Amino acid sequence: MNLTTIEIVNKTLKKRRQKERVFRAAGLVSVLTGLAALVFLLHTIVGNGWGAFTQSYIQLPLKLDAQVLRIDNPLDEEEWDYANYAGVIKASLRERFPEVTSRKQKRILYRLVSPGASFQVKQLLDDRSLLGSEVTLWLPADDDVDSLIKGYINRELPEKERRVKDFALTLIDDLVSSGQLERKFNVIFFSAGDSSEPEQAGIYGSMLGSFFTLVVTLILSFPIGVAAAIYLEEFAPKNRFIDLIEININNLAAVPSIVFGLLGLAIFLNVFGIPRSIPIVAGIVLAIMTLPTVIISSRAALGAVPPSIREAALGLGASKMQTIFDHVFPLAMPGMLTGSIIGMARALGETAPLLMIGMVAFVVDIPGSFTDPATVLPVQIFLWSDSPERAFVERTSGAIIILLLFLVIMNGLAVWLRNKFEQRW
Amino acid sequence: MSMNESNHSLSSNASEYSTTTGQIEVENPKMSMRNVDVSYGDKQAIFNVNLDIAKNEVISMIGPSGCGKSTFLRCLNRMNDTIESCKVSGDLLLEGQDIYDPKLDVVPLRARVGMVFQKPNPFPKSIYDNVAYGPHIHGLANTKFELDEIVEKSLKKAGLWDEVKDRLDQPGTGLSGGQQQRLCIARTIAVSPEVILMDEPCSALDPIATARIEELIDELSANYTIAIVTHSMQQAARVSHRTAYFHLGYLVEIGSTDDIFTNPSHKLTEAYITGRFG
Incomplete structure (x- = not known):
């Protein structure tokens, strides 16, 4: 048997093509399955909530x-x-x-x-x-x-x-x-707080609650997360202690969110005696929860800045601080913002930890500040989904539509920011 | 020594090239290096290199890949500090001052010894800001007018002024590769360094842009001391006054460029420049 190279290649060619076709088909089926699930979900929610x-x-x-x-x-x-x-x-x-x-x-x-x-x-x-x-x-x-x-x-x-x-x-x-x-x-739906009468119940109160909570979360988690990321990525010495911190941060990102709620209950409510159901505590708990996400994505963004930029600045005699804040940080900013927004979106949709710190209370009044009792959108959805009245079924779905809308807007913003400020080298 | 020497039939024994052939010393050296050893972790990259760099000369460093010429160059303004595992020992003096003195601040050192890198790396900022950044952080200009002057002067010296004077506010990354590299040179000379280190500055450029940079190096040599690492022997022959040949971490031969290329003393140098390996 003296086959030329091209004959051997041709013999295996059919099998190789076949493998490619199978893989493509499998991928397509997966995508279509996901898409079908999404369409089904949206159809149900919109159909119920419209x-x-x-x-x-x-x-x-x-x-x-x-x-x-x-x-x-x-x-x-x-x-x-x-x-x-x-x-x-x-x-x-x-x-x-x-x-x-x-x-x-x-x-x-x-x-x-x-x-x-x-x-x-x-x-x-x-x-x-x-x-x-x-x-x-x-x-x-x-x-x-x-x-x-x-x-x-x-x-x-x-x-x-x-x-x-x-x-x-x-x-x-x-x-x-x-x-x-x-x-x-339905003006009431967008202008009222919770009520035991479905026709008087609205999501405005919980939307404001979510807003106040997220403001606290953003104010706390973005600066702390970014500062931690810069320190770990740029300044921290390479030793076991820092390795330990890194492992812990990665682990924290995978901790079930309800654990953070228990932490908030134990520390902020029981030790410090902060009142229940207020956006400040909710914001702090969600900030702790999103911190690992912010740190990890910020570190990735810092690491993605090409070393040539650092070298250019250092070679000119810029100090480490100047190199980081004049060049590396601005270039990493879009990535950090994207990560933070995605973290915020996760915080916006979070329910479990907030149940622990009393955000599940029945709050009729519209919160006017960070210290007013409030609930948040996902918890409001949870509360309504428990109500027997037929009218609450559609309001539950209606609130879900609004929540999804906010999530889509936030994630869209993240994508837009990434595309707008993305640097190519 | 854990070097893999069997790659080259010519380099059978380290003792053949572990002592430098040629005149190391110059009178009134700008920089003077003695007994320099550099290692990355366990792997030693530079062995006992001794070399003087004269004022306002262009010295080129040539040698096969991995010979340590870039590593050596990066020791001259302590760019190797950024690599944690890198250890440098020996005496490296800039006008008699030890640059590896632990008490010495690298910021003024790097202002005196500037660097141009292999790949053009302008900041993703405007052309003006690229050049103005160095003078700005070192406080070399007190007014906007002075800064404008420095930028214009530097761009003119780098031969880029006529091409970019109407679009100083455009991003430096939008220039062509050769223009970017000249922008990087302008950025370096804006700080008025005494020594400019160039690490294969033309390896990413086409021949025309390369010729332009080589002309520039020639012009700059009137005012600056330039050390250039290059893979191109023609380039070394064209631009430099003296040439140093590195081999597997050793400085094998140093001499005037004419001598090195026409009448090399060491057989490894001869083999390299005649293209037998490298």
Whole structure:
């Protein structure tokens, strides 16, 4: 057998090509599987959550009558606090449906409007001059009415198994046909804090909580992480102690996040006695959690700066400090920022450690500072996902959509920064 | 000695080249090196090198890859400090001052002994900032006007001024390879060093850019002492006054460039310059 080289090559060629084809197909299948999972996830979330961005409102003319409000002396602030705002709405509903007379039917009638709607009337009357006038308002409908309008409640079911009774159905249909019951953009969802009434619950409070928390996280983790990275990469002597620190940092990056929550609980709440549920503690805990990520990515960014730049600066007589801060650091900055933003994105989506430090509390008020009790978006999602009301299901998904949106924006920012400032040598 | 010497049939015995042939000493040397040993960890790279560098001369260092010429060059302004495992011993004097004195600060040393590297390495900043950086950190200019002057003077000396005077604010990395290397030279001379070390400055350049740099080295030799490491023997012959031939960490021969290339004394030098190895 005297085969020439080319004959031997040709013999193996078919097998080699075959291997390549198999590998390519396997890769494609993997990518498609991932893509399918993503599409399925997005479809489910968007399909469930889209409804959360609209809400059924009932249009009612309200007579802001002092007598109905039970305000005898308009100068007495206390009377305003305890005024019968709900009475105004009830009076308007009775006027709209004069045929409703029995107690039982009246109760059903009043339940059409959200119990929280009276706060809206109260807010409106912060302008005291409106007392005695007549205004027309779109008030949020009750979550059951909303669910019916959105088609989540099946009208065909027998009355016993249906949350909205037959009488309520006739009232709702009447309101719809007169144009007084409509789906509108859900302002409350974006402007309110948590509430036990789904139609009054919003993500604004938890968004602000997330914002305050992330600000604390960024302020702490970026400078500390970058400083640690610069020291370890540029100044630290090569010895066992530094090796130990490096191993520990790498290990910390893999520690389950709930452990950091326990750390926060044990140290910040129990030892230092900082109050629970406040963004400062959450920010510190998340900063500790993201530090390893920031340090590792910052070190990688510093290491990626070509040695020729360092040599150029050192060769000119720049000190080590000048070399690092005039040349290496600016060149590593985009990489450091990218790493930090990705760390922040992870912190934004983190739930478990925050449960440990009381961020899971039911907070209705909108936090106004770093020390106000607050919750954060992912914890809000966790809380809502536990609620039985149908309207909370869509709000859970709605909040997830918003959270994903923020994550996409942050990761997009990281990619954009990397591409914009990337240096090529 | 753990050197692998069997690679070359010519280098059978270290004793053949462990003593330097030729005149080491010069009168009033700018730099004077005696008994220099350099090792990276366990591996010794330079063995007992003795060499003087005269004022305003161009001295070239040639030799096969791995002969230690770059290592030796980088000792002259302590660039080897950045390599942790690198140990240098012996006396290295710059105008009589020991540059490896532990009390000596490397910052002024490197301002006096500048360096141009193998690959053009301008900072990813504007052309102006590249040249102005050295004077800026050393405080050589008190006003913006003075700094402008230094930048212009340095770029002119490097023969780059006419090509870049209208785009000083453009990034230095956008220049061609030869222009980048001249920018690096301008950056080095902006600090007004006494000695310029060049580590294969033309190895990444095309012949035309190389010719331009060689001309420049010739012009600069009027004011600066230049030590250049090169792989190109033609280049060494063209630009340098004296030539040092390194072999496996030893300085084998040193002499005037004319002598080395026309009438080498050592058989290894002869073998190298006639192209029998390297």
